[in-house]
Structure formats: structure tokens, C-alpha cells
Amino acid sequence: MNFLDQLGAAERQNQSLLCVGLDPDPARFPAHLKNDASKIYDFCAAIVDATADLVIAFKPQIAYFAAHRAEAQLEQLMAHMRRTAPQVPIILDAKRGDIGSTAEQYAIEAFERYGADAVTLSPFMGLDSVQPYLKYHGKGAFLLCRTSNPGGDDFQNQRLASVPGQPLLYEHIARLAQGHWNINGQLGLVVGATYPAEIERVRALAPSLPLLIPGVGAQGGDALATVKAGWRNQRAADGTAQTTGPIIVNSSRAILYASAGGDFATAARAEAFKTRDVLRAACQAA
Numbered sequence: 001m002n003f004l005d006q007l008g009a010a011e012r013q014n015q016s017l018l019c020v021g022l023d024p025d026p027a028r029f030p031a032h033l034k035n036d037a038s039k040i041y042d043f044c045a046a047i048v049d050a051t052a053d054l055v056i057a058f059k060p061q062i063a064y065f066a067a068h069r070a071e072a073q074l075e076q077l078m079a080h081m082r083r084t085a086p087q088v089p090i091i092l093d094a095k096r097g098d099i100g101s102t103a104e105q106y107a108i109e110a111f112e113r114y115g116a117d118a119v120t121l122s123p124f125m126g127l128d129s130v131q132p133y134l135k136y137h138g139k140g141a142f143l144l145c146r147t148s149n150p151g152g153d154d155f156q157n158q159r160l161a162s163v164p165g166q167p168l169l170y171e172h173i174a175r176l177a178q179g180h181w182n183i184n185g186q187l188g189l190v191v192g193a194t195y196p197a198e199i200e201r202v203r204a205l206a207p208s209l210p211l212l213i214p215g216v217g218a219q220g221g222d223a224l225a226t227v228k229a230g231w232r233n234q235r236a237a238d239g240t241a242q243t244t245g246p247i248i249v250n251s252s253r254a255i256l257y258a259s260a261g262g263d264f265a266t267a268a269r270a271e272a273f274k275t276r277d278v279l280r281a282a283c284q285a286a
């Protein structure tokens with residue numbers, strides 16, 4: 001099964017568009033684990049076990065492991081997810097971007113060392129910096145397009161005078177990803193939930209691509225507006241229903257740290273349940 005098939009299967013099985021982001025910060029762990037970086041695996045595995053039937057994907061953020069010399073715990077966590085939740089695809093959030101020869105090493109890291117199903121990438125260095133990942137047939141690659149942070153405006157909202165139609169940079173990225181950059185059919189785009197109008201624009205430019213949408217929860221993005229903008233059932237001219245590419249709506253801190261007590265995993269499940277249901281209801285209304 002390729003990454004897109006995995007997403008579709010997980011969405012159907014768990015009736016979910018929610019991605020739980022695994023951004024473990026020992027300073028925010030519950031009292032019995034607090035400030036202990038050797039407990040990163042234990043914390044994340046408990047979250048995975050509590051939410052695996054509620055998600056379309058998991059998204060471990062590599063910096064939260066590397067910063068604590070916890071790469072071995074990330075490997076252990078990947079193995080745990082494979083074993084206990086094989087139906088849930090794993091997006092390794094690494095936001096890599098480098099020249100081709102170095103990108104080849106990053107691709108080995110993401111897909112062979114960690115066994116991720118997809119990775120996040122910066123497209124800033126151009127197509128040859130993305131191509132090494134696309135050699136891994138069946139693996140997904142999400143290009144940063146219109147990110148959720150305020151500084152995303154600095155470059156992504158600039159107009160490209162030399163490109164026909166003078167698109168904004170994020171619009172150009174969306175077109176390339178839907179078009180000739182999509183060499184293996186496995187590209188997706190990252191668009192922040194904090195910018196629903198831009199999600200709508202990206203969806204118009206890239207109708208069939210999966211959109212990874214972080215920014216609900218701690219960053220205050222609106223789940224309902226996100227679904228309205230990015231997810232819709234379309235009718236083709238012949239009347240047949242066509243679904244746009246999937247959306248994968250990520251929430252990390254709001255779920256991970258729903259409780260600072262010993263009930264953190266139960267509280268994470270309750271928060272994930274609530275968020276999944278908000279997203280489901282929004283789909284029904286869309």
C-alpha cells in the first residue's frame with residue numbers, strides 16, 4: 001500500500017481526519033515523568049496507545065527527540081507504532097531541505113532508519129532537493145506551502161513577478177506540487193489552519209493533493225473553517241462524486257498536554273476524541 005492508500009484506509013477505519021503530533025517536551029510531562037528525557041518513549045507510547053483508533057496519522061517531530069539525544073527512543077517509538085497501530089501512517093516531521101547528495105542521506109534517515117511513511121520538506125532549495133525523497137516509491141513528501149506561523153508571510157506571501165500570472169510564492173509552490181514536481185504522485189502540501197483563506201486557495205490550485213494542516217489547538221486555528229476550506233466532496237461535470245485529496249489536521253500540544261496529571265493519556269484521548277468529532281461534524285456540514 002502506498003502512502004495515499006494508507007491515509008485513505010486509516011481515514012475510513014478510524015473515521016478521522018485528525019493527526020496527533022508527537023512533540024514530546026519533558027518540561028511539560030506529568031509529575032512522575034517530568035524533566036526526564038529518558039521517559040520520552042514512555043510518554044509518547046502512552047499517547048499512541050490512547051489515540052491510535054482516533055487518528056488518520058501520527059506526526060513525530062524529530063527536533064523534540066534529537067534535542068534530547070533521544071533518537072534511539074524515536075526508533076523505539078516508530079517500532080511501537082508499527083507493531084501496535086499498523087493501520088496508522090506515520091509522517092516524520094523533519095522539514096528537511098538540502099542539496100541532492102545531502103538530501104539522499106536525509107531520505108535514508110527518514111525512510112530507512114526511522115521507517116516513516118512520509119516526511120515534511122522545505123521546497124526552498126528547488127526540485128533537485130526534493131527528488132531524492134521521490135525515489136522512494138509509495139512514500140509521501142509534504143512540501144511547506146503556507147505555514148501556520150505569522151512569519152510565513154515574509155516569503156510565502158510575496159508575489160513572483162517573473163512567473164506567468166505573477167502568483168504569490170505559496171500559490172506557485174501549490175501549482176508545482178500539483179503539476180510537474182509530482183513525479184511519483186506522492187507529494188502533499190503543508191498549509192496552516194491559522195489561514196483558512198489560503199487553505200481554500202491551495203485547495204483550488206492543488207485539488208487532488210493531500211494537505212497536512214497543523215495549527216488547530218494550541219495555535220488557535222479554527223477546525224470548522226479548516227474543513228470548509230480544505231475538504232469537500234465535489235461533483236464532476238457528469239454528476240459523479242469526486243472527493244478532493246485528503247486533509248490531515250494536526251494537533252500536538254493541545255492533546256499531549258491536555259492534563260499535567262497521572263491521567264494524561266486518558267485526557268489526551270478525550271481531547272483527541274473531541275477534536276476528531278468536531279472535524280467529522282464539519283465534514284458532514286461541508
Ligand SMILES: O=C(O)c1cc(=O)[nH]c(=O)n1[C@@H]1O[C@H](COP(=O)(O)O)[C@@H](O)[C@H]1O
Binds near residue numbers: 146218250251254
Ligand atoms: O510541518 C508542520 O508540521 C508544521 C507546519 C506549520 O506550518 N506549522 C506547524 O505548527 N507545524 C508543526 O505542527 C506542530 C504544531 O504543534 P501544536 O501547535 O502544538 O499543535 C508542530 O510540530 C510544528 O512544528
